[in-house]
Amino acid sequence: MTGTAHDDFGFEHVPETDQSFENALAKARAGERLDVADGVELMTTGTDSDGIDPHRKELVLEAADRRRAAMVGDDVTFVANLNNNVTTACTTGCLFCNFKNTAHRFETDFDGDHGGFTKTPAESRDIVADAVEMGIYEVTSVSGLHPALVLDEEHREILQTYDNSPAEVNYKPPAAYDTDPGTYTEQLTAMSVDGVHVHSMTPEEAYHAKRGTDWTYEDVYHRLADAGLDSAPGTAAEILVPEVRDVICPGKIGTDEWVAGMAGAMDAGLDVTATIMYGHVENEMHRVMHLDVVRDLQDRYGGITEFVPLSFVYQNTPLYDRGLVTEGASDDEDELMIAVSRLYLDNIDHIQSSWVKFGNAKSLKLLNCGADDLMGTILSEEITKRAGGGFGEFRSFDDYVDMITAIGRRPVERSTDYRIHRPLDPDEGPHGPTLGPRADGTPLLDRTGPATADD
Numbered sequence: 001m002t003g004t005a006h007d008d009f010g011f012e013h014v015p016e017t018d019q020s021f022e023n024a025l026a027k028a029r030a031g032e033r034l035d036v037a038d039g040v041e042l043m044t045t046g047t048d049s050d051g052i053d054p055h056r057k058e059l060v061l062e063a064a065d066r067r068r069a070a071m072v073g074d075d076v077t078f079v080a081n082l083n084n085n086v087t088t089a090c091t092t093g094c095l096f097c098n099f100k101n102t103a104h105r106f107e108t109d110f111d112g113d114h115g116g117f118t119k120t121p122a123e124s125r126d127i128v129a130d131a132v133e134m135g136i137y138e139v140t141s142v143s144g145l146h147p148a149l150v151l152d153e154e155h156r157e158i159l160q161t162y163d164n165s166p167a168e169v170n171y172k173p174p175a176a177y178d179t180d181p182g183t184y185t186e187q188l189t190a191m192s193v194d195g196v197h198v199h200s201m202t203p204e205e206a207y208h209a210k211r212g213t214d215w216t217y218e219d220v221y222h223r224l225a226d227a228g229l230d231s232a233p234g235t236a237a238e239i240l241v242p243e244v245r246d247v248i249c250p251g252k253i254g255t256d257e258w259v260a261g262m263a264g265a266m267d268a269g270l271d272v273t274a275t276i277m278y279g280h281v282e283n284e285m286h287r288v289m290h291l292d293v294v295r296d297l298q299d300r301y302g303g304i305t306e307f308v309p310l311s312f313v314y315q316n317t318p319l320y321d322r323g324l325v326t327e328g329a330s331d332d333e334d335e336l337m338i339a340v341s342r343l344y345l346d347n348i349d350h351i352q353s354s355w356v357k358f359g360n361a362k363s364l365k366l367l368n369c370g371a372d373d374l375m376g377t378i379l380s381e382e383i384t385k386r387a388g389g390g391f392g393e394f395r396s397f398d399d400y401v402d403m404i405t406a407i408g409r410r411p412v413e414r415s416t417d418y419r420i421h422r423p424l425d426p427d428e429g430p431h432g433p434t435l436g437p438r439a440d441g442t443p444l445l446d447r448t449g450p451a452t453a454d455d
Ligand SMILES: C[S@@+](CC[C@H](N)C(=O)[O-])C[C@H]1O[C@@H](n2cnc3c(N)ncnc32)[C@H](O)[C@@H]1O
Pocket: 096, 097, 098, 099, 142, 143, 144, 145, 202, 203, 204, 205, 235, 236, 237, 238, 275, 276, 277, 310, 311, 312, 313, 314, 317, 383, 384, 387
């Protein structure tokens, strides 16, 4: 629990169990499957009152670090990717989010500024083409739920029949807006430059792409894949416990819907990632219940390539403005989140340390707490920056090699699906990506200015 007392929100689920810390740790060390009570003991270090026991914390981190080495070895991986988000216009109003701008401010007859952006498919294509030319091979794209965004023209026709109650399906025609974002399929096709891997369409976006129809998630993800989608990000997960979602994102799809969306993507043959966004109003019981939902999903489908703990960036968010939180997760909480994710998720190979959320120093430390992947070059960042995070928008391959060799590990370029690995030799250089359609080892150069110094 972060910056608030346990009972502030009257939560039914609290971090109390009958298990002992010692028993939970023994199970973790022996490689036995953990249950929720074990996870809570490890996440809280089993203390009676609020606060982490520093010695016990080290024991948990050590167990997770050993598990990481046994599961995936000592390599630290990363990708050459670009974030290209299509629009910040959104109607959902999540209280942790400052990425979005209220959608009605983008309407042609709105008198005022919206402070965000919408890109046409042609603009998306130009941005991706430029980055592919530089050597990237993955584009990650997540967007607000713009009322004019639909799956395709067939979907638009269906939504137009809701003439009398367009609000019910959250639809408005593109003509109502200054900029037409096109359809999801048009955007994905536009971004599929030279076979670049397109990582897009969270379950929340897939829900938007099927609103007002009886289409299944599997249908919709099939059609998205035909348009160029290669894998789906498991954001929108936040905390997969209803009583927490009721506080931080009451307008969002529920836990069961998120699970159904991810399952549909995997049924359609796509890889997915999974995330948790923690360090706001939730407690350690919620975090471990979330891990349990993700592990169960992976048991049934097996298509989750990596788990990404996203530490809440609080500064510019409604949760902070309204006094519902006073800060984000502490260093101890971040370390234990990564470590318990590694120990609990015995069926997911890769745990990502997100340098956007943690900065260089902490993201490297987390590679010794159970994480094995250090994200990507991204070239552009809007979610964290708008929420008040200051860790920059770019890491070059040379930065990656320097950082990873500094902690005595081997830097390895990977494909998005982790199927291709290319180790980089620190004694050579300068380093650039080689796995992209136009990647010949030429170093990626920052187009956004130098990364912000963060440590
Ligand atoms: C900004 S949304 C965009 C995609 C889509 N609208 C959705 O909700 O799935 C993507 C994710 O960013 C993460 N995010 C948003 N605001 C954040 C914040 N202040 N701190 C950390 N993560 C945040 C959340 O996990 C969210 O699901």
